[in-house]
Amino acid sequence: GTQIFIAEGCDGYNTLDIFNELGFANLSEKYGIGLIDLNNAEVEEIKNSNFLNFDAIKYPKIILNSFIISLPTLIKTENDQIMSASLANMLGCFPAKYYKGIFSRKKNKLKNIPTENQISDIVKCKMPEFTIIDSSSYDTIIAGQPFEMDKQAAKAIGLNWKDIPHLRLIEESFLSKEKEIDNLIN
Secondary structure (H helix, E strand, O other), X not given: OOOOEEEEOOOOOOHHHHHHHOOHHHHHHHHOOXXXXXXXXXXXXXXXOOOOOOOEEEEEHHHHOOOOEEOOEOEEOOOOOOEEOOOHHHHHHOOHHHHOOOOOXXXXXXXXXXXXXXXXXXXXXXXXXXXXXXXXXXXXXXXXXXXXXXXHHHHHOOOOHHHOHHHHHHHHHHHHHHHHHHHHHO
């Protein structure tokens, strides 16, 4: 009874066009895999006092209730401050329906929020359960728990994960949660 879906929320592009361009529409037809455009998906409003830049985030319901496998390609940016891997891949969960500009398809309402804060806040809504990172251009494939695998991906491209702002923020969030739990127990 398991259903498999490919979900994406492209920024500035029609997601269904991208599904066609990448061959996902053919894959969908051949194997009965559903395609979900997160830009137009039904959402739930999530509030979290630990969000860095949001009072609430409109988050796709289908993602909240699913086992998420993030399948990114590892990308190192020019400034070495942002690495795109499994957690940055979750930026597609900001539905353009709620975050785009008036005359644009781009998620312009996110433009003034630092990317590391966007990533940190979106994974507070839901952390993917598993990742397979295509880092073949760095002679490896990385698979496992997303946060830990993003640390390994940083290492694969010659960076210290602590120098990547969104990974540092997420680590701080984990440590803060651990402290809260310890205080509740003691």
